[in-house]
Amino acid sequence: MEGRKAWELDNVDFSYNSAPCLEHISLSLDSGCFYGLLGPNGSGKSTLIDLLSGYLKPDTGAIRLQGQSLHSLKRSELATVLTVVPQRFAFNFDFNVYETVMMGRYPHIPRFSSPTQDDHLRVSESLALLDIDHLAQRSIRKLSGGETQRVMIARALVQDTDFILLDEVTANLDINHAIAIMQTMKALVDKGKTVVAALHDLNMALSFCDQVMVLDGGRLHQHGIAAEVINDELVADIYQVASEVIRVADGSAHLSFKYQ
Amino acid sequence: MNQSLDKNNSSRSSRTSSDGPGILWLFILIGVLGAAMIFSAGLGYIEISPKEIVQIIAAQLGRNLPDSIDASYPFVIMEVRLPRIFTAVLVGGGLAVAGCIFQSLLQNPLADPYTLGISSGAAFGASIAILLLIVGITLPAPLVIPSFAFAGALLTLLAVFSLAAPSTRLSSNSLILSGIIVSAILSAGISLIKFLADEQVNAIIFWLMGSFIGKDWSDVLLLAVLVMPSTVILMLFAREMDIMTFGDRTSESLGIDTGRVRRFVLIIASLSTSGCVAVSGIIGFVGLIVPHFVRMILGPSNRLLIPCSFLCGCLLLLGADTVTRVMLPTEIPIGVLTALIGGPLFCYIFRKTQLQRWR
Numbered sequence: 312m313e314g315r316k317a318w319e320l321d322n323v324d325f326s327y328n329s330a331p332c333l334e335h336i337s338l339s340l341d342s343g344c345f346y347g348l349l350g351p352n353g354s355g356k357s358t359l360i361d362l363l364s365g366y367l368k369p370d371t372g373a374i375r376l377q378g379q380s381l382h383s384l385k386r387s388e389l390a391t392v393l394t395v396v397p398q399r400f401a402f403n404f405d406f407n408v409y410e411t412v413m414m415g416r417y418p419h420i421p422r423f424s425s426p427t428q429d430d431h432l433r434v435s436e437s438l439a440l441l442d443i444d445h446l447a448q449r450s451i452r453k454l455s456g457g458e459t460q461r462v463m464i465a466r467a468l469v470q471d472t473d474f475i476l477l478d479e480v481t482a483n484l485d486i487n488h489a490i491a492i493m494q495t496m497k498a499l500v501d502k503g504k505t506v507v508a509a510l511h512d513l514n515m516a517l518s519f520c521d522q523v524m525v526l527d528g529g530r531l532h533q534h535g536i537a538a539e540v541i542n543d544e545l546v547a548d549i550y551q552v553a554s555e556v557i558r559v560a561d562g563s564a565h566l567s568f569k570y571q
Numbered sequence: 572m573n574q575s576l577d578k579n580n581s582s583r584s585s586r587t588s589s590d591g592p593g594i595l596w597l598f599i600l601i602g603v604l605g606a607a608m609i610f611s612a613g614l615g616y617i618e619i620s621p622k623e624i625v626q627i628i629a630a631q632l633g634r635n636l637p638d639s640i641d642a643s644y645p646f647v648i649m650e651v652r653l654p655r656i657f658t659a660v661l662v663g664g665g666l667a668v669a670g671c672i673f674q675s676l677l678q679n680p681l682a683d684p685y686t687l688g689i690s691s692g693a694a695f696g697a698s699i700a701i702l703l704l705i706v707g708i709t710l711p712a713p714l715v716i717p718s719f720a721f722a723g724a725l726l727t728l729l730a731v732f733s734l735a736a737p738s739t740r741l742s743s744n745s746l747i748l749s750g751i752i753v754s755a756i757l758s759a760g761i762s763l764i765k766f767l768a769d770e771q772v773n774a775i776i777f778w779l780m781g782s783f784i785g786k787d788w789s790d791v792l793l794l795a796v797l798v799m800p801s802t803v804i805l806m807l808f809a810r811e812m813d814i815m816t817f818g819d820r821t822s823e824s825l826g827i828d829t830g831r832v833r834r835f836v837l838i839i840a841s842l843s844t845s846g847c848v849a850v851s852g853i854i855g856f857v858g859l860i861v862p863h864f865v866r867m868i869l870g871p872s873n874r875l876l877i878p879c880s881f882l883c884g885c886l887l888l889l890g891a892d893t894v895t896r897v898m899l900p901t902e903i904p905i906g907v908l909t910a911l912i913g914g915p916l917f918c919y920i921f922r923k924t925q926l927q928r929w930r
Contacts, residue, residue: 366823390826401818403678404871414814418826422807463821470825 315377317342317474317505318363323372325358332358333529336372340507342473345500347516347537348509350526351550356509357398359526360478363507364395376474390418394467395476398509400459405450408462412437415469430469437465440495442488456483464492475499477508481515493519514565517541525549538564593875596868600882607886608660611893612652619644650787658786658794659892659905660885662847663857665798667884669847670858671865671876672805672840675812676833677743684844684858687731687750687837689724691757693848696723698764698775705771716778717793717849724845727753728838740819740830746837780904781852783892790850797846801839802881808836809873816871854906857884860917867920887913 320338324331333355340346348356361367362374365381374381376393394415415437416430426434438444441461446454451462460483467475475496481489489512496506497519510516516523516537523540525532527549533540546554546566553569613619619627623640627648630636636645669684677686685691700719734749735741761779765772811832815822819829847854861884862876869875891908 361820364820364824366820386823386828387826390824393824395820395824397818397820397824399818400821401678401816403680404675404816404866406813406816406871410813410870410872411817414817414825417810417814422810466821467824 315342316340317344317376318381318507319373319375319378320362321373323362323369323374325362325367325369327358331529333362333526336531338524338531338534340505342377342505343500343503344505344521345497345519346505346507347520347523348507348526349511349513349516349523349541349549350532354526355529356526357478360395360397360476360507360509364393364476365389366395387418390470390472392472393474393476394470394472396460396463396467396478396480398478398480398482400463402452402459405452407448407450408438408443408454409434409447411451411462412465412469415466418470433469433471434465437468440468441465442491457485457488460484461488461492468495473504475504475506477506479509479511481508482511489515513541513546517565518563541566593869593879596875597878597882600879600886604660604882604885604889607889608656611656611889611897612648614893614897615647615652617644617647619648624648654787654791655783655892655896656889657791658850659783659888661791661794661798662783662851662854663861663884663886663888664802664881665794665843665847665884666854666858667861667880667887668798668802668805668877669840669844670884671862671873671880672812672836673858674862675816675873676836677747678816678818679743679747680863681859682747683855684840684847685754685853685855686747687841688727688754688757689841689844690848690853690855691754691761692727693720693724693845694779694853695727695757695760695764696720697778697849697852698761698768699723701774701778702764702768705768705774717790721845721849724841724848727757728841728845732834741833742819777904778852781854781906782902782904783851783896784902786850794846794850798843801843802877804839805836806874806877808832809877812836812873813871852906854888854909856906856910856913857887860913861887864917864920 316339318338318340320336323333323336325333336359348359350356358367362369365374365384365386368382376384381389412434413426413430416426416433420426420430435444438447441464443458443461443465446458446462451459454462460480464477464480477496481492484492493515496508500506500521508520510520520537522535523537524534525540525545532549533545542556543554543566546552546568554566555569556564557567558564609621609624612624613621623644626634626637626640627645630645631649666684670682673682673684673686674680679686696719697716700716704715731746731749731753732741734753735745761775765775768775811822811827814825814827815829815832822829844858862880865876865880865883869879887909888905891905891912894912895902895905895908
């Protein structure tokens with residue numbers, strides 16, 4: 312996988328009801344990398360995730376995945392290579408956690424077939440990995456926000472795709488589970504998968520992402536290696552907050568914010 | 572918490588997605604329905620034993636009719652009671668399945684087969700036909716009211732879909748809203764027709780309340796052609812409908828073309844509903860409560876929910892129709908009876924599950 316292009320965006324524009332949302336986005340993302348998608352609220356992160364997943368079509372410009380036009384691919388084909396964990400879900404019925412995670416195997420289970428032993432094993436592994444195996448029989452509607460988030464990540468993991476899109480999935484999680492999920496994603500990237508995660512936590516991006524893309528007001532503000540892009544200047548520029556980069560002995564860095 | 576997918580975790584969830592109990596329910600329901608249909612056929616002004624009914628049905632299939640059976644019984648069973656029973660059963664099953672589909676696909680537990688205005692459309696069509704008959708315009712076919720009702724339902728469906736269509740994915744909200752708007756317009760139209768019908772308004776009101784009186788095999792045939800294939804087709808989409816309750820983003824990331832599936836499945840369910848309404852008038856409540864009731868017992872998975880709702884819908888309307896036909900001194904409209912029987916029962920079960928939820 313490595314070395315091949317994952318997504319390529321050529322001059323992509325998108326607007327909701329003629330209100331511009333993303334403008335002139337050109338990007339080239341490599342396979343086998345962990346990308347952080349940063350930017351303030353309303354900067355267009357979720358819209359970009361929707362464009363990368365093929366949920367939305369750009370008004371102008373082209374989006375390719377592995378060299379192929381994203382919208383020329385059939386949905387069912389796309390589902391075997393690309394998954395997305397959206398920011399919000401609808402839970403109107405009492406499916407239990409196990410059933411919900413099993414739905415992630417849908418693209419791999421032919422019509423008229425039942426889940427195989429392998430499908431069940433993958434679901435069980437994914438539940439254990441996300442620390443939700445004790446909730447297997449619980450209704451999805453009786454979970455906390457963080458538990459729900461982990462169920463939906465487990466659902467995406469059993470889909471077993473090379474490309475993973477995450478829209479602020481750590482937002483509802485406590486620090487323990489947030490770190491664990493980022494570590495899980497990092498491990499997947501090490502095995503050749505490509506992850507794009509919209510994030511608010513700049514320190515998470517610094518710790519885990521190889522590269523970051525920063526959106527501001529619907530435009531691509533910066534794109535580059537996480538440690539080079541994320542600094543006090545960027546934070547002041549984009550978020551209007553004073554900060555300081557603190558380097559620690561092992562060479563890693565983190566941001567410390569200054570406020571009264 | 573484990574940190575890598577490599578870890579060969581053999582811990583299995585206690586859950587092994589077994590359909591066993593669900594399949595058992597299916598067989599039990601099929602058995603109960605068969606028995607209930609034979610039992611119901613025996614009840615009425617002339618009481619006929621289940622054994623005699625089986626012998627009469629066997630006689631239709633070429634066996635000799637025993638001499639002990641009164642010569643009028645075969646007519647009573649084959650031409651009067653069975654068509655009515657089959658009509659009630661098919662309408663109940665069709666409406667219950669359509670209810671499941673509408674609730675799943677519109678992601679709304681309050682939806683029923685009439686949410687998209689099909690009932691209003693059918694009622695409008697039927698009212699026009701009745702008004703034409705009242706003013707003395709004779710229409711050729713004997714099925715004139717059903718055909719007007721069916722046409723009304725289909726035209727309404729078309730109107731609702733084209734109103735909601737600009738939303739690329741045919742979103743639930745725009746469909747529900749379009750259904751409400753079109754229904755409101757049609758209701759005003761029905762009121763106008765009732766006003767025009769003047770003293771003969773009863774014919775319209777009675778049709779609107781639904782009935783199985785005087786149904787014959789042609790009604791059963793129309794229903795069988797619409798309801799049975801739709802139910803089978805809808806069962807094929809059970810997995811998609813399960814996933815679609817989680818919203819469009821999740822469904823599409825799993826490879827489901829939500830717009831196409833929603834349109835196709837809603838059209839199939841609506842055709843089946845239109846057939847039911849055209850034959851029997853508007854029977855509310857079955858499509859709303861049966862799926863809820865079955866979901867409470869068997870869970871929300873459409874794979875079992877659709878066939879079990881079908882069978883429970885059959886049983887509910889068969890029961891209600893038998894009560895009104897046999898037990899009551901005068902036949903009250905079936906739609907009224909389903910709400911009167913099913914309503915309090917549903918309230919009781921709903922209350923009980925709500926209490927369990929908060930415990």
